[in-house]
Structures are given as structure tokens and as C-alpha cells.
Amino acid sequence: VQLVQSGAEVKKPGASVKLSCTTSGYTFTNYFIHWVRQVPGQGLEWMAMVSPGVGSAYPQNFRDRVTLTYNTSTSTVFLELSSLTSDDTAIYFCARDQVSRRYVIPAAAFDIWGQGTAVTVSA
């Protein structure tokens, strides 16, 4: 099982960024994928989760700026974050649920992680 994320991005304030997480080694539609970010030197922040055919969820503070999509033919999940500010400068990780589930909440622990994508927002 592997999650491979897209490369580093540099964006200007106000722009959008679209990150990818390509999965392999398991049945893509059976597991939720989560996005977690980490501002340099700080902790982990959950941003969203999605599973094809089950649903998605977002915390309130990201609901208006995050769009999750997926491509089942390439087993890839995409995260698009809009209206970027310098506060969005962070490492963005995707992670897979530990167990297969057919409901949004409660979730599961994250047992497989991508390598992370650095996003820098600077004028």
C-alpha cells in the first residue's frame, strides 16, 4: 500500500493550489483518504476526508475553501485549496484510513501516509 503525493508548489496570495495523492496496493473505493496539514514548526491539522461512494467531510474552517475530487481510474484524490494566504504555507499530507468503512463518522485512525507536499504562499 502506497500513497504518492505531487511535488512542491509556490503560489501567490489569492491563488489556488491543487494537490494530488495517488494510491496503490489496495481497492481505492474501499477506504477514506484524509488531508492533514502542518505549518512549519507546528502541529497537525485535519482538513478533509473523502471516500468514493460514501461521502466526505470537512471542518468548518475549511468548508468554503477546500474542494475534494477523485479519479477512480488512476486511484487519485485531489485537494484544491482556494484564496491562499501566507497562513496556508505548510506541508500537506494525505493519509488513508486503517479500516474500510461505509459511513463518514466515526472515522478511523490513519495507518498509511503520503510523503507530504510543501506549499509556499508568497508574493
Place this chain on the structure above:
Amino acid sequence: EVVLTQSPGTLSLSPGERATLSCRASQTISSRFLAWYQQRPGQAPRLVIFGASNRATGVPDRFSGSGSGTDFTLTIARLDPEDVAVYYCQEYGSSPLTFGGGTKVEIK
């Protein structure tokens, strides 16, 4: 939203010593939905404990988790230099999923 408060912020111990990390929740949570992650410098997090007390695959048995209600503990029985990392607790039974602020474990 469940707020998780971890203590201490930093733990500095000698190899072979016992490390005790605390995670306190702002409300009662089910132990089924409490996890611990290890994040070594420059790496992605790694699942250590799920369901409060279950070791993830490949995790050494010197790691153990316990607790219920609002108080949870991660114990490293005999600290090894490879355990140097930041450890985060996570609640995943309700939305939004939340993480604690982390405890940094250092070797003296």
C-alpha cells in the same frame, strides 16, 4: 469540537528510561477513537496506537497506550534513541477530527 491537550510539551530522558506522555480531552470520548502518532524529524507521521491501547503493525512492544474518558497515556517502557520524535494524540470519533499539540521526546 474535542480539544486535546498534551503534556508535557517536551520530555528529556536518558536511554532506557520510561517515558509517560499525557493527552487530556475537553470532553469524554470513547477509547475506541483515540490514536497516537509518532513523527520523526523530516518525516510523515506514523500510527503507533489506535483504539487507545492497540499497537499498530510493526510497533515495538515497549510502546503501550492506556486510558479512558478524558485522560489517555502513551508509555514508552525503555526509551531508545530511535524514539526521538514528536508524539501526537488524535480523536477520530467525531467531526472535526482533532489532534493534540504534541509532546517532543528528546534523549539527554
